[in-house]
Amino acid sequence: MGGHEIEQLIRLLGRLPGFGPRSARRIALFLLRDPQARLVPLARALERAGDAVKTCSTCGNLDTVDPCHICTDPLRDPSVVCVVETVGDLWALERAGVHRGVYQVLGGTLSPLAGIGPEDLNISPLLERLEQGSVREVILALGATVEGATTMHWLMDKLAFYEGVTVSRVAQGMPVGGALDVLDDGTLAAALGARRPA
Amino acid sequence: MGGHEIEQLIRLLGRLPGFGPRSARRIALFLLRDPQARLVPLARALERAGDAVKTCSTCGNLDTVDPCHICTDPLRDPSVVCVVETVGDLWALERAGVHRGVYQVLGGTLSPLAGIGPEDLNISPLLERLEQGSVREVILALGATVEGATTMHWLMDKLAFYEGVTVSRVAQGMPVGGALDVLDDGTLAAALGARRPA
Ligand SMILES: [Zn+2]
Ligand SMILES: [Zn+2]
Numbered sequence: 548m549g550g551h552e553i554e555q556l557i558r559l560l561g562r563l564p565g566f567g568p569r570s571a572r573r574i575a576l577f578l579l580r581d582p583q584a585r586l587v588p589l590a591r592a593l594e595r596a597g598d599a600v601k602t603c604s605t606c607g608n609l610d611t612v613d614p615c616h617i618c619t620d621p622l623r624d625p626s627v628v629c630v631v632e633t634v635g636d637l638w639a640l641e642r643a644g645v646h647r648g649v650y651q652v653l654g655g656t657l658s659p660l661a662g663i664g665p666e667d668l669n670i671s672p673l674l675e676r677l678e679q680g681s682v683r684e685v686i687l688a689l690g691a692t693v694e695g696a697t698t699m700h701w702l703m704d705k706l707a708f709y710e711g712v713t714v715s716r717v718a719q720g721m722p723v724g725g726a727l728d729v730l731d732d733g734t735l736a737a738a739l740g741a742r743r744p745a
Numbered sequence: 746m747g748g749h750e751i752e753q754l755i756r757l758l759g760r761l762p763g764f765g766p767r768s769a770r771r772i773a774l775f776l777l778r779d780p781q782a783r784l785v786p787l788a789r790a791l792e793r794a795g796d797a798v799k800t801c802s803t804c805g806n807l808d809t810v811d812p813c814h815i816c817t818d819p820l821r822d823p824s825v826v827c828v829v830e831t832v833g834d835l836w837a838l839e840r841a842g843v844h845r846g847v848y849q850v851l852g853g854t855l856s857p858l859a860g861i862g863p864e865d866l867n868i869s870p871l872l873e874r875l876e877q878g879s880v881r882e883v884i885l886a887l888g889a890t891v892e893g894a895t896t897m898h899w900l901m902d903k904l905a906f907y908e909g910v911t912v913s914r915v916a917q918g919m920p921v922g923g924a925l926d927v928l929d930d931g932t933l934a935a936a937l938g939a940r941r942p943a
Binding site: 582588 | 749750785788
């Protein structure tokens with residue numbers, strides 16, 4: 548519809564998560580109806596964010612600096628590490644403002660069906676920090692899903708190796724089957740506040 | 746969250762129709778997790794589409810050429826003009842493949858509440874075509890909304906001036922209160938096929 552360049556834009560928009568052909572066309576039309584005010588600023592923002600984005604080599608967060616703002620924040624407690632599945636989960640906890648320590652982003656969960664094994668999870672920076680003796684508590688904030696539970700038990704086995712480290716997990720307030728980053732701030736605060744030893 | 750450039754991208758994504766802060770963050774994270782494979786091609790496609798897009802000065806369609814592919818297609822009948830509200834409606838009719846004439850895109854509907862008057866609608870290219878005597882039928886394919894009906898009656902008054910021009914309107918199959926571009930192809934075909942004099 549409407550020339551190769553427009554079709555190609557619609558095709559790429561249709562690959563975004565949650566998009567179908569209809570929403571891709573709707574967004575393309577919205578942008579193309581007023582390119583200077585809508586499309587150009589978005590293209591520029593994408594380019595700039597793409598140039599600037601870095602994965603934090605310490606925690607796995609996405610930021611424009613490495614290590615990320617959280618890892619280098621002197622007001623945060625680096626001895627309390629909250630383990631989350633995704634950067635989206637980390638951002639959800641940050642928006643809620645309920646965690647004053649640092650993070651470890653696994654980048655997923657163990658999932659034999661999807662072929663995701665321990666070697667696919669970003670866990671070694673956490674193990675390094677544990678070996679350096681700089682961590683006193685690890686909070687497991689994984690989703691209340693089968694994969695989240697599997698991953699949590701695997702992590703608990705690994706973490707049991709480090710003496711003097713408290714391992715806790717968020718529990719109360721997490722709806723069963725729920726993902727972390729769709730919870731409201733109050734639920735996140737309750738789940739984190741009522742954490743218990745794993 | 747995560748640096749100025751990333752925040753700016755999330756802000757702009759959040760202004761897209763149907764987007765909220767949550768979906769903006771989800772799409773931003775999806776793109777930023779793999780910039781080379783996801784973000785860069787989309788940024789490039791936006792840029793190219795933005796450079797290439799033109800509004801057809803004859804019908805109001807968005808295309809990469811002016812006049813558009815439809816207006817210059819020798820296999821189409823330029824004497825049958827289908828009037829639609831938006832480019833999205835035009836594209837919906839094209840996907841359904843039910844109209845072999847040409848189009849006139851109004852760019853909206855009359856809406857006193859929204860301050861949209863006759864001077865805001867793209868109607869003069871159609872009037873020019875009518876004055877040249879090259880049009881024998883005008884099909885009104887406006888949405889079955891209050892604004893669509895208002896616009897249709899205003900158009901019928903204007904078109905009554907041109908003798909020898911049949912004015913018809915799509916009718917059967919349009920759900921009341923429905924917009925044109927969410928209809929399935931079969932409904933569109935039925936609505937167009939069963940058009941009757943306005
Ligand atoms: Zn970090
Ligand atoms: Zn045209």
